[in-house]
Amino acid sequence: MNAVDAMAGDRPDRSYEDLLGAAAFGTLDAGEAADLEGYLATSAAARMVLAELRMIASGLPLLVDEVSPSPRLRSRIEQAVLADVAWARPAPRGYGRDDGPDDAIVPLSTVPVKGASKPTPLWRPYLWAAVAALLLAVLAGVVLDRLLLDAGDPAIARESIAFSLSLSTPVPELRAELVYDPEDQFFILETENMPAAPLDHVYQVWLIDDSGPQPVGVMNQSRFVVPAPRDAYDIFAITVEPAPLGSTGPTSDPFFVAPLISEDAPAS
Known part of the structure; x- marks a missing residue:
């Protein structure tokens, strides 16, 4: 059974699927991290997709030259992102927790927590897996372009x-x-x-x-x-x-x- 079939068989709740991308970038709050950990403990396919998304996240700095944003720009970006998240992400229901203002942004832990999966449309398992495969290919192409540019630089030793x-x-x-x-x-x-x-x-x-x-x-x-x-x-x-x-x-x-x-x- 391949990753897509396995993930389709799991049929996780849509909200769990939506958390995978945020988990890859370490932007889940404490409650979301605990919820997703419970689902990951039940789905090997979701763990595989998350591993690939994290690999993509770790390679994103290779896509651009390192530039430190000004404090003002950093603040504006953070405010815009938080506003978009508040507008686009509905409050999770049925998780059995009280979302309070004290939730902190924390990286997803690797400690498994028991949880239950819920039905989801059959097409959704293909989404993250396909996105991960596509982004890995794009990342590889960008890195290879950099390799060609760096090929003549004797200071770069591999x-x-x-x-x-x-x-x-x-x-x-x-x-x-x-x-x-x-x-x-x-x-x-x-x-x-x-x-x-x-x-x-x-x-x-x-x-x-x-x-x-x-x-x-x-x-x-x-x-x-x-x-x-x-x-x-x-x-x-x-x-x-x-x-x-x-x-x-x-x-x-x-x-x-x-x-x-x-x-x-x-x-x-």
Whole structure:
């Protein structure tokens, strides 16, 4: 079962779906965070979509040059955002909590809380998954444009990462390179003559840490970019998963494995 099917089966309440984007940017208040945590504990598909949205959020600074807004501009932006949220987001109902003025803006915790899912229109699960896939592709394109601009700058040093590649059918002409940019903190995988994934399947990329594999997107071209800090993960891996959006967890052994911890790194 792929991510879309799983999420459709969960049929979460629409308000939970609407909270995913805010959670990725850490703008939920305390009550919303608790509500969404309860739903995430019941939906692996929603956890996968949230992981991809967070990956997008972490890569957004790569889209523009760093500029510090003036205090006046920052204040106007905050007021406009708060006004839009107050107008556009109806007060949640049926959550069993009293929304008071003391709710603080807090990042979403990873501590699971039991909760119940509610019916939702079948089309909604496709929305966030499709948006995440599209934004990951846009982000990859922007980063690759920057790579071309930076290619001639000797001051920008990228780390080459060794990997093992084992396809069921060897491809002699296949070339691949995985590098990491420590300054902007993103991985770049470039391939040449990579065979297409099997019918009705895709190549899904994972970053693996102590908690297990974290889905970071699906490869649909010869280049793939992942904004993430290298020291937060142990392995960069790719598996073959059901189309179109992959799985919430690997269903096959990885054919591409790149350890991210150097052999001379001190043991933790």
